[in-house]
Amino acid sequence: MWWKVKLSMTIKNRESLSHELKTRAAALEILEMVLDKKQNFDTAFDTGVSRYKGFDGRDRGFVRDLCLRLLRRKGQIDVVLSGLSNRGLGTIKPQSVLMILRIGAVQMLYMDVGDHAAVDTSVGLAQSQGYVQQKGFINAILRSIGRQKDALLKTADENLFKNTPAWLWKEWKKDYGLDVALEIINAHLTPAPVDITVKSDAKNWAEKLEGTLFNNGSIRLEKSGRIPELEGFDEGAWWVQSASASLPVQILGADLKGKTVIDLCAAPGGKTMQLAASGASVIAVDISKNRTARIHENLERCKLSADVIVADGKSWKPQQLADIVLIDAPCTATGTIRHQPDVLHMKAKADMDKLAKTQKDILNHASTMVKVGGTIIYCTCSLQKTESEAVVNHFLSNNNSFSRKPLVKDEVFGWSNMLTDQGDLRVLPHHQKENGGMDGFFIARLIRT
Numbered sequence: 001m002w003w004k005v006k007l008s009m010t011i012k013n014r015e016s017l018s019h020e021l022k023t024r025a026a027a028l029e030i031l032e033m034v035l036d037k038k039q040n041f042d043t044a045f046d047t048g049v050s051r052y053k054g055f056d057g058r059d060r061g062f063v064r065d066l067c068l069r070l071l072r073r074k075g076q077i078d079v080v081l082s083g084l085s086n087r088g089l090g091t092i093k094p095q096s097v098l099m100i101l102r103i104g105a106v107q108m109l110y111m112d113v114g115d116h117a118a119v120d121t122s123v124g125l126a127q128s129q130g131y132v133q134q135k136g137f138i139n140a141i142l143r144s145i146g147r148q149k150d151a152l153l154k155t156a157d158e159n160l161f162k163n164t165p166a167w168l169w170k171e172w173k174k175d176y177g178l179d180v181a182l183e184i185i186n187a188h189l190t191p192a193p194v195d196i197t198v199k200s201d202a203k204n205w206a207e208k209l210e211g212t213l214f215n216n217g218s219i220r221l222e223k224s225g226r227i228p229e230l231e232g233f234d235e236g237a238w239w240v241q242s243a244s245a246s247l248p249v250q251i252l253g254a255d256l257k258g259k260t261v262i263d264l265c266a267a268p269g270g271k272t273m274q275l276a277a278s279g280a281s282v283i284a285v286d287i288s289k290n291r292t293a294r295i296h297e298n299l300e301r302c303k304l305s306a307d308v309i310v311a312d313g314k315s316w317k318p319q320q321l322a323d324i325v326l327i328d329a330p331c332t333a334t335g336t337i338r339h340q341p342d343v344l345h346m347k348a349k350a351d352m353d354k355l356a357k358t359q360k361d362i363l364n365h366a367s368t369m370v371k372v373g374g375t376i377i378y379c380t381c382s383l384q385k386t387e388s389e390a391v392v393n394h395f396l397s398n399n400n401s402f403s404r405k406p407l408v409k410d411e412v413f414g415w416s417n418m419l420t421d422q423g424d425l426r427v428l429p430h431h432q433k434e435n436g437g438m439d440g441f442f443i444a445r446l447i448r449t
Contacts, residue, residue: 066111074163081101119142384441
């Protein structure tokens with residue numbers, strides 16, 4: 001197989017590359033792991049950069065920025081390359097040559113890299129990978145980008161929707177209409193900031209960390225740097241958690257002392273820690289042994305306690321009924337695209353349809369865990385209504401023991417624009433854009449009557 005030959009050549013020649021070529025070669029390996037082998041970006045990034053000696057923080061930052069920008073704008077970049085190439089992009093062989101073109105193009109169009117440096121390193125990268133006969137082709141395409149940059153950027157802007165897979169673009173237009181769908185995809189071009197949740201004294205910690213205090217008590221860090229090195233991390237005063245992800249627990253109210261709460265699909269444990277910090281008796285359930293290990297680690301660091309169980313939320317049964325069941329259901333995670341643009345390239349409509357069935361099964365089973373008069377909070381970080389509103393509506397139409405308890409403005413910290421007509425909370429990426437935007441999230445509150 002040609003790719004096995006290429007990989008062995010890459011391993012052999014890594015240390016002979018110039019420093020500039022090493023960063024581009026690392027990006028090439030990472031992007032191929034994500035786009036071709038469907039590996040999670042963070043895993044691919046750690047693997048890719050670890051193969052190159054001598055990378056400092058700036059090098060790692062450059063490689064990460066290049067890869068993430070390309071993943072966000074791959075559709076636009078491919079439109080540009082298609083217009084300049086006399087070959088269809090799908091016919092360029094091997095496909096690593098196309099990836100090298102993308103790496104050069106993203107530097108020229110969307111990064112602060114000189115055209116000459118982007119062209120030279122792309123041609124050099126092709127030679128280092130053994131694609132000597134493709135050097136002229138790569139050089140010609142990238143030099144054309146340099147000559148026509150303004151016109152090509154305009155063309156790219158007109159094709160912004162191409163960054164989103166066709167099936168997903170269709171879903172968002174159906175769910176929200178064209179104008180809101182366009183706002184969503186525009187928001188995805190901007191990386192998400194880092195938010196944290198504190199155990200107590202949010203105002204004080206916002207001042208210490210020079211962050212912005214949100215209405216709900218989340219703190220948005222303006223200068224995050226390396227998270228473990230920030231004040232308060234080692235002592236467990238706070239944990240990283242997006243402002244949107246903190247809302248499901250916050251709408252339950254501050255006083256949860258004496259309440260038994262089951263946190264289904266609990267990993268990595270942000271909501272578990274919120275519940276424990278509020279004084280609830282928490283049972284955290286997750287199907288993944290590795291992910292529940294992270295819950296234990298986070299609880300230990302933050303000096304909080306909960307009963308953590310490795311089990312399938314579709315079948316596990318508690319010893320007694322709970323006051324509250326919180327379900328952060330497994331989903332396509334499209335609400336996190338600003339953090340994880342690889343989601344755009346990892347999910348398919350079949351994944352959404354399969355997950356929607358899983359979500360229905362989990363919600364149905366969770367309904368047997370809660371007391372009469374008790375509460376179910378159902379939430380997902382998916383932007384698609386198929387995984388959110390439709391799941392709740394299906395459940396209520398088939399279960400007359402539960403009813404929706406609509407959320408109101410005072411319960412959602414004044415963010416009334418996020419409330420749906422049915423009283424659910426629907427957070428979209430462009431909400432609070434004046435403060436850096438939000439992760440996409442859906443929350444519904446159900447009561448066992």
